[in-house]
Amino acid sequence: MKEIVIVSGKGGTGKTSVTAALASLASQEGVVLCDADVDAPDLWLLIPPKEQEEIPFMGMDGAEVNEEVCIGCGKCRDFCRFDAVAMVDGKARIRQGKCEGCAGCTMVCPVQAISMVPRRQGSWFKAETEKGKLVYARLYPGGENSGMLVTTVKKAAEETAKREGHPFVLVDGPPGIACPAIAALTGASLAVAVTEPTESGIHDLLRLHQIATKLDVPTAVVLNKWDVTSLAPRVREVCLETGIPILGEIPFSKEIPEAVASAEVPLEPMTPAIQKIWSGITELTK
Amino acid sequence: MTVLAVASGKGGTGKSCIASSLALAAGQVVAVDADVEEPNLGKLLGMAPKEIYSVSLPMPVFDEKLCKRCGLCAKECRFNALVQFGDLLPRLNEGLCHGCGVCSMVCPHGAITEGSHVIGKVSRDQAGDLAFLEGRLDVGCPNPVPVIKSVIDTAKEEGDLIIVDSPPGTACSMVEATEQADYVLLVTEGTPFGMADLKLALEVVSDLKRPAGVVVNRSDLGGSDPEEICRSHDVPVLARIPFSRQVAQVYGLGESPYRGSSLWREQMDRLWNSVKKEAGL
Numbered sequence: 001m002k003e004i005v006i007v008s009g010k011g012g013t014g015k016t017s018v019t020a021a022l023a024s025l026a027s028q029e030g031v032v033l034c035d036a037d038v039d040a041p042d043l044w045l046l047i048p049p050k051e052q053e054e055i056p057f058m059g060m061d062g063a064e065v066n067e068e069v070c071i072g073c074g075k076c077r078d079f080c081r082f083d084a085v086a087m088v089d090g091k092a093r094i095r096q097g098k099c100e101g102c103a104g105c106t107m108v109c110p111v112q113a114i115s116m117v118p119r120r121q122g123s124w125f126k127a128e129t130e131k132g133k134l135v136y137a138r139l140y141p142g143g144e145n146s147g148m149l150v151t152t153v154k155k156a157a158e159e160t161a162k163r164e165g166h167p168f169v170l171v172d173g174p175p176g177i178a179c180p181a182i183a184a185l186t187g188a189s190l191a192v193a194v195t196e197p198t199e200s201g202i203h204d205l206l207r208l209h210q211i212a213t214k215l216d217v218p219t220a221v222v223l224n225k226w227d228v229t230s231l232a233p234r235v236r237e238v239c240l241e242t243g244i245p246i247l248g249e250i251p252f253s254k255e256i257p258e259a260v261a262s263a264e265v266p267l268e269p270m271t272p273a274i275q276k277i278w279s280g281i282t283e284l285t286k
Numbered sequence: 287m288t289v290l291a292v293a294s295g296k297g298g299t300g301k302s303c304i305a306s307s308l309a310l311a312a313g314q315v316v317a318v319d320a321d322v323e324e325p326n327l328g329k330l331l332g333m334a335p336k337e338i339y340s341v342s343l344p345m346p347v348f349d350e351k352l353c354k355r356c357g358l359c360a361k362e363c364r365f366n367a368l369v370q371f372g373d374l375l376p377r378l379n380e381g382l383c384h385g386c387g388v389c390s391m392v393c394p395h396g397a398i399t400e401g402s403h404v405i406g407k408v409s410r411d412q413a414g415d416l417a418f419l420e421g422r423l424d425v426g427c428p429n430p431v432p433v434i435k436s437v438i439d440t441a442k443e444e445g446d447l448i449i450v451d452s453p454p455g456t457a458c459s460m461v462e463a464t465e466q467a468d469y470v471l472l473v474t475e476g477t478p479f480g481m482a483d484l485k486l487a488l489e490v491v492s493d494l495k496r497p498a499g500v501v502v503n504r505s506d507l508g509g510s511d512p513e514e515i516c517r518s519h520d521v522p523v524l525a526r527i528p529f530s531r532q533v534a535q536v537y538g539l540g541e542s543p544y545r546g547s548s549l550w551r552e553q554m555d556r557l558w559n560s561v562k563k564e565a566g567l
């Protein structure tokens with residue numbers, strides 16, 4: 001089973017549109033889809049679930065104060081390095097969005113007024129779609145433990161593919177290079193970096209490539225909207241210098257956002273580039 | 287002091303492009319790149335920032351002689367950042383360590399001290415009245431939040447008006463960059479993706495009780511408009527900016543379109559006036 005993760009470093013380069021188009025091609029051979037952009041998930045808009053099962057996502061336990069026991073000494077606040085404890089009316093109060101769950105406060109409390117309790121941080125879904133199974137998630141807005149949620153949906157997608165004998169898992173990744181991106185790339189067969197022809201796009205691609213390399217995941221590029229600026233030759237040059245293969249180039253076309261606007265997979269406006277990209281992917285992951 | 291955050295749920299909607307333009311329109315301002323995973327604001331502003339300090343997390347260092355290999359530190363670490371086997375010293379996985387200090391507190395033998403582990407840096411540059419600060423996460427470090435906090439704290443010591451270019455999403459890093467803002471400008475685009483992510487971003491902003499406004503970039507591509515979503519959150523749509531190939535080209539070259547496109551400049555001057563009015567500046 002091969003796991004292909006669509007990433008970009010920079011946001012808004014077209015990861016989700018490209019993933020959806022690739023999903024249409026991959027579904028002919030058998031694929032499990034996974035949306036690992038858990039705090040801004042959009043793949044379901046193009047590949048809607050016909051039915052789905054919702055599973056609560058419990059992040060790490062967080063601290064909770066029993067105000068009746070709390071003596072207001074402030075030791076928990078002094079210990080906490082995340083600014084997660086405030087003293088309000090002589091009692092400790094946990095700022096949930098700040099608590100990272102280390103449990104240090106429970107240990108320094110002289111009267112055992114603090115305990116660690118499970119916190120729900122969102123949901124994840126096992127869905128049936130026209131293109132195959134889709135595993136995706138929705139972190140609560142402002143929720144914690146996004147990396148953990150990425151790992152959860154990815155594992156579920158991998159297990160489903162293995163169980164049902166599908167050759168591919170296709171992951172729509174998050175932007176950036178921190179914990180969610182690291183979680184999405186870990187263990188992947190190939191990182192497909194969707195890049196736009198801008199200085200920012202190039203800068204972000206190179207940082208992403210470093211992360212992928214550290215994680216032992218080979219990178220290949222899809223140059224999206226290649227003709228929207230005059231910078232495409234720069235991208236090609238940088239890829240050549242860095243040894244990153246370019247799988248294909250998709251031209252800028254208003255038909256792509258138009259397809260997205262009607263909740264359609266933009267397969268046609270990406271033809272024939274997307275077919276070439278898919279055969280490059282299957283070649284590289286052989 | 288006023289802090290304005292330029293944020294979005296969806297990435298690539300034009301945050302940095304708009305943040306750079308508002309900074310140039312404002313003139314005397316501290317512009318902050320808090321998108322520490324992929325910082326691009328400096329380039330758009332024509333800045334060449336130099337490191338002023340590094341950001342680090344305290345991480346455990348073990349004393350070979352004092353450590354009795356009891357394994358308590360590893361047992362109490364909730365992030366699974368420590369493992370301890372047999373006669374070996376505990377081993378730290380730096381990527382998982384949050385620097386919480388629990389291990390050194392629980393060690394019964396005083397065998398753990400804390401060293402600082404660099405995870406990123408803050409850099410600075412200035413051009414006339416425009417000061418620029420950039421946070422940059424080191425590649426391979428998973429936790430951007432301390433770098434975001436650090437660069438914003440530094441900016442607050444520097445000026446009266448601060449414009450923060452925030453990271454995308456609706457998770458911890460976006461919260462860190464927006465929670466202390468006096469006003470949040472959410473940038474979206476006219477696609478269903480833009481709308482879905484704007485809804486989530488508006489939920490964060492209303493949980494944080496921050497006043498906000500919305501700007502729709504490339505408003506003519508994608509057939510969607512946030513009027514209704516915004517009304518339900520009682521947040522105004524301050525501007526709708528159609529796609530322009532010329533703006534895309536200037537941005538592509540790494541220059542703020544505020545300098546390279548007179549059309550964009552007019553749109554941004556108008557947006558800046560609305561933001562000032564809304565934010566009570």
